[in-house]
Amino acid sequence: MSEGTRHRAARLLLWYPREWRARYGEEFVELLVAELEERPRSLRRSLDLARSGLTARVAAAGLGGQPLDIEGSGRRSLATLASALSIFSVVPVALWAQLTIGWQWAPPTTRATSLAMVLMSLGILAVGALCLLAIAPVAWLAVRSITTRWRHLLGPIGLVLGGLAVLVVGTHHFANGWPGTRGHPWADQGMVPGGVAAYAWASTLFVTSYWLHPTALAQFPGGEVAWMLVSPVAVAALIVGATRIVRRVDLSPRVVRFERRLGLLAAVTTTIFLTGAALWVVDGGPGPRNLFHIGSIDVVELAALALLVLVTGRAAGRVTAGNPPVAPA
C-alpha cells in the first residue's frame, strides 16, 4: 500500500465533520485505502463521498439528518442559528448600505425600489432588535459563569471582544472618511440618517466585486484596502467567538426555549428583508445617476441570503428537537 494512497484517503476524510472523524475516521480511512487500491478512480465514489460528507456536516450543524451526538444536537442547532444571525449582520447590511447611500443623493424613481428600501430597513431593524434580545441572556450567563468555566469561555469571549473592538474602531474611522460625511451637501437625506448609512457602508466595505478587478482595486487608498482585508477577519472572529460561547455556556431550558422563539421570529424577519431585496433586484432600475444599480455581487448576495434564511429557519426549528433514540422493542 503506497503512502500516497493513505494521504489521499486522509485528505478525503477531511470533508467530514470533526466529531464524525473522531468516531469513524480511522476505520473509514482503512476502507477508503482498500477502495482506492482496488479502484484508483471512480466518479461514483467521489460523488458518494461528496454527498455523504455534506450530509454528515448538515447533521453535525444540527440542521437535519441523524447527528452522532443526539443529546447535543439541539445545542448545535442553536450554535448554527447564532452563526446564521451573525452572518446576517454582514451580507444584508452590505446590500442595504448600497441603497441607503444611494438615497442620500437622490430618491429612487420607482415605487418598487422605494418599497424594497422600506422592507429591507424594517427587516434590518427587526433582526437587529431580535439579535440584541438573543445576545442579552447568553452574554449574561457567559459573564456569570466565567469564574467557573474560564478555561472554556475566555478564548471565545476574547475573540468576540477583539473582533468587536476592531470593527467599531475601523468602522468609525472609515465612516468618517466617507465623502458623504465630509461636508458635501446631499440632495436628499433619504429615509436613513447619513451617519448610519456611512457606518453600514464602512463595516461592509469588503463585500464587493472589486476583488475580481485588481486593477481597479489598486486605485483605492492603501488604508482602505487594508481595512477591506482586516474587517472580514474581525467579522470571522466575532462569528466564531459567538458560536463557541453559545456552544459552551450553560443555558437553562427556559433560555433555550426563549432563543428558539427568537430564532423563529428572526427567520420570519429575514424573509421580510429577502422579499425587499428581491423586489429591488427584480425592479432592476439603476435609478437616478445609476445610484441603485444592481451588480452581479448583489445577485450573489441575494442567493446567499436565501440560503441564510433557510438555515435560520431550519436551525431554529431544531433547537430543542433532537432526534430521540429508537425505543427498544
Added chain:
Amino acid sequence: MAVTKREGRDPRPEQFSGFGRYAGPATLILSSLAEGPKHGYALTKDIERFADVRLAPGTMYEALSRLESQGLIEAVESDDRRRPYRLTAMGAEALRSHLAAQRKIADLGLQRLAGTWGAA
C-alpha cells in the same frame, strides 16, 4: 417483533421504514453481518458477492452509523484499525422480521405472476 407501520398495510418493520433510502443498504449490511462480525471492506466485498451490489464507502458508513445508533449493530473491540461490527440480538430480530415480510411480498408477487403470466 413484527412491528408494522400501518397494521396490515406496510409489512416493513419500523426500524427499516425509518431508514428511508437507506433501507436497501441496511438490509444488505445486516444480512452480511448475520454470518458473523465484519469490518467495512469485508462487508463491501461480501455484499458485492451475494447481492451483486457494491456499496460506496459514504453510503456504507451512513447506514452503519444509523444501524449502530438504533442498536441493531455494535462495534467490536479490536486492536486493528479496521473496526469490525456485529449484529445485536435486536438487529437479528429486526432483520428476521424484515426478511420474512419481504419473502411474503416476493411469494405473493411470484404467485400472481404465475397465475397471470404462467410459471417461469
